[in-house]
Amino acid sequence: MIALVAMTAFAGGQQEGTKGNTLRVGMECAYAPYNWAQSDSSNGAVPIKGSSDYAYGYDVMMAKYIAEELGMDLEIVKLDWDSLPVAVQSGSIDCGICGQSITSERLQTLDFSTPYYYASIVALTSKSGPFANAQGVSDLAGAVCTSQLNTIWYDICLPQIPGAKILTALESAPAMLVSLNSGVSNLVVTDQPTALAACMAYPSMTMLDFSKSNDDFKVSEEEINIGISIRKGNSALLEKINAALAKLTPEDFVSMMNEAIAAQPLAN
Amino acid sequence: MKPSLLSHLQTKEAEKMTSLPSDFLGRVFFILQRYGMSYLRGAGTTLLISLISTLFGCIIGFGVGVVQYLPIEERLPWWKRWLLVLAKGLLKIYVEVFRGTPMMVQSMFIYYGASQLMGINMSMWFAAFFIVSINTGAYMAETVRGGLLSIDNGQTEGALAVGMSPIRAMNYVLIPQALRNIMPQIGNNLIINIKDTCVLSVIGTVELFFASKSVAGTYYTYFESMAIAMVLYLTMTIVASKLLRLWEKKMDGPSSYDLATTDTLAFTSGLLTMAPAKKKERRD
Numbered sequence: 001m002i003a004l005v006a007m008t009a010f011a012g013g014q015q016e017g018t019k020g021n022t023l024r025v026g027m028e029c030a031y032a033p034y035n036w037a038q039s040d041s042s043n044g045a046v047p048i049k050g051s052s053d054y055a056y057g058y059d060v061m062m063a064k065y066i067a068e069e070l071g072m073d074l075e076i077v078k079l080d081w082d083s084l085p086v087a088v089q090s091g092s093i094d095c096g097i098c099g100q101s102i103t104s105e106r107l108q109t110l111d112f113s114t115p116y117y118y119a120s121i122v123a124l125t126s127k128s129g130p131f132a133n134a135q136g137v138s139d140l141a142g143a144v145c146t147s148q149l150n151t152i153w154y155d156i157c158l159p160q161i162p163g164a165k166i167l168t169a170l171e172s173a174p175a176m177l178v179s180l181n182s183g184v185s186n187l188v189v190t191d192q193p194t195a196l197a198a199c200m201a202y203p204s205m206t207m208l209d210f211s212k213s214n215d216d217f218k219v220s221e222e223e224i225n226i227g228i229s230i231r232k233g234n235s236a237l238l239e240k241i242n243a244a245l246a247k248l249t250p251e252d253f254v255s256m257m258n259e260a261i262a263a264q265p266l267a268n
Numbered sequence: 269m270k271p272s273l274l275s276h277l278q279t280k281e282a283e284k285m286t287s288l289p290s291d292f293l294g295r296v297f298f299i300l301q302r303y304g305m306s307y308l309r310g311a312g313t314t315l316l317i318s319l320i321s322t323l324f325g326c327i328i329g330f331g332v333g334v335v336q337y338l339p340i341e342e343r344l345p346w347w348k349r350w351l352l353v354l355a356k357g358l359l360k361i362y363v364e365v366f367r368g369t370p371m372m373v374q375s376m377f378i379y380y381g382a383s384q385l386m387g388i389n390m391s392m393w394f395a396a397f398f399i400v401s402i403n404t405g406a407y408m409a410e411t412v413r414g415g416l417l418s419i420d421n422g423q424t425e426g427a428l429a430v431g432m433s434p435i436r437a438m439n440y441v442l443i444p445q446a447l448r449n450i451m452p453q454i455g456n457n458l459i460i461n462i463k464d465t466c467v468l469s470v471i472g473t474v475e476l477f478f479a480s481k482s483v484a485g486t487y488y489t490y491f492e493s494m495a496i497a498m499v500l501y502l503t504m505t506i507v508a509s510k511l512l513r514l515w516e517k518k519m520d521g522p523s524s525y526d527l528a529t530t531d532t533l534a535f536t537s538g539l540l541t542m543a544p545a546k547k548k549e550r551r552d
Binding site (some may be wrong): 028029030031032036037038039048050051052053073077078079080083086087089091092107121150172173174177178197198200202203208264265266 | 288291293302305306309352361376379380381383384387389391392469470471472474479481482483484485486487488489490491
């Protein structure tokens with residue numbers, strides 16, 4: 001009881017960040033090239049709230065653009081992947097710009113902006129492994145595979161591989177790559193920017209892109225879209241963000257992502 | 269364009285191997301060079317939260333533990349007894365709830381729940397201290413109760429017999445002895461807190477674990493960044509346990525002492541009749 005009173009009293013003094021003219025954006029700061037943490041402000045990185053590190057990456061570039069379009073100050077909040085949706089719903093942050101794909105499940109609890117990136121799906125495998133020269137999904141038959149928890153890669157793509165042995169989903173991209181590198185799995189499915197970064201960190205890995213063949217992973221168009229999550233019903237902010245995004249073309253997205261890929265710490 | 273971008277980046281990578289070495293130790297040093305300060309700041313946050321929260325947790329634990337220890341005596345006026353029963357009941361609920369649910373779930377529930385249900389936007393720091401303190405308090409309450417129970421009844425009876433009030437007896441006789449008995453447990457709690465603050469990443473506290481997760485996600489090097497975190501955690505816990513051991517030793521006082529044989533008062537009063545200075549040799 002005393003604690004509750006104290007909590008209320010303390011919270012009273014902590015209203016500085018709510019609404020007003022600050023756009024509070026949540027991301028992991030651990031998902032290169034979408035978002036990562038660095039120790040200085042090079043490239044125009046933004047300070048992370050409650051930390052002396054800085055955040056940068058495709059998501060931060062996008063967040064900066066949107067904040068500028070909206071005439072708001074930008075605040076980057078570093079959060080765990082699983083707590084990002086909760087934080088948006090509860091209003092602790094205004095939006096999540098964190099590489100979330102727009103799925104029908106997520107749309108039940110969150111609103112999403114129009115896509116701010118189209119992430120094509122690729123597979124990663126070892127250069128010396130049995131699938132290094134695969135030309136399509138059917139060539140991956142019998143793969144021991146995994147991917148990230150709560151992603152379309154795990155839920156929709158992996159079951160399309162004939163005779164695949166699907167391992168438990170992993171909590172993050174680095175964990176998934178460790179699984180592949182250590183030989184626990186021999187194939188992982190992820191999106192192209194992550195795979196490019198992975199190939200830099202692990203030169204023994206190679207990326208399989210079937211998008212030019214007829215034997216690609218079959219996903220609906222809206223499922224590879226990556227959007228900005230906003231609290232359900234916050235249509236004022238949603239409209240403003242959509243208006244800002246409407247000024248960009250898919251080609252702009254690609255060139256911004258290439259810029260992020262080139263600027264990520266792995267590449268420098 | 270995609271395969272060409274990949275091969276371009278990989279050759280660029282091969283050209284200057286100064287960027288990310290391929291061997292384990294090389295990667296560890298590379299990460300330390302660039303993110304060493306982030307690790308240290310993360311460790312600082314971890315240490316700050318666990319130290320202060322353990323302190324507050326102990327204070328809460330002592331309060332709750334003492335109330336739980338108090339006997340409900342028949343000779344108290346009815347309203348005092350009723351109040352004590354009510355307080356004990358509420359505190360029991362508090363202890364059971366916080367001891368019986370994971371701290372990660374509590375953090376999510378308290379931090380985001382306060383925001384979603386009550387519109388209270390807590391500061392992340394306050395939430396972190398609050399959650400860890402109240403958790404430690406729940407564990408300490410039971411420890412303190414156990415510590416008080418471990419003191420022989422004769423101590424209370426003796427204290428009351430020499431004319432101390434029950435409160436004085438508690439403050440000057442029971443609690444100091446109980447405190448010494450539960451010191452190892454306080455140390456345990458501190459070490460548990462140093463490790464368990466890692467669950468605060470769900471509310472965005474950038475402590476050591478979250479800082480290393482950042483590095484893992486930036487370079488996609490899980491083993492290397494977690495190895496650094498492990499060494500730092502181990503250093504903190506070992507130093508903490510050594511310091512607590514020293515403090516325990518200090519509380520115990522000197523381990524050896526000399527029997528006073530020159531105390532004339534003791535001799536004349538007849539309490540001590542013979543100086544036991546020389547050892548008697550056994551001879552058969």
